[in-house]
Amino acid sequence: MRTFLFILFVFTCLFSAAIAQPNKIVVGTVTNQIKLGPMKGNKNLTLGLKNIAEEAILDKSDKLVLVDDIEPGTYQLNMEIVYFDIQQTSTGISVFHKTDNETIIRIKGTLLLDGKKVKDYVATGTSSEISTSTMIIDEGGGFNQASARSALKKTIINLIDKLL
DSSP states (O other): HHHHHHHHHHHHHHHHHHSSEEEEEEEEEEEEEEOSSSTTTTHHHHHHHHHHHHHHHHTTTTTTEEEESSSTOOOOEEEEEEEEEEEEEEETTTTTEEEOOOOOOEEEEEEETTTTEEEEEEEEEEEEEEEESOOOOOOOOOOOOHHHHHHHHHHHHHHHHHHH
């Protein structure tokens, strides 16, 4: 009987250690540190980034649990948007034209645990949009919201993977 209880105790300990509890995380401050361009000081960009970060954390529900309040043992993710730009490359021969718009975003993330910095990382994300036409039409390298959202989500997922 004692051996059975001992074996049961050992398996219970091993089983509980094997099942890891997901980490609690809260999205902290999001600041816009862009120095030049149309996105400088844009508050909507910071609000959108916070929403996308929360969505990305919910997608990683096996490793992370999103919480609203900071408790002891809860990670806090603070983010700074460092760079946001659209690079446009155009090629054309006669009436054939190809434009490649690439959205580039850099976000610096700081992971805190109980108010102490655990790790820093700067993640870079890109998203491309290619358009071709048979006439030369100037698009002006405009802002494409879908491309920017895609680049932001890729960057945040990369940031979370590197920090945790």
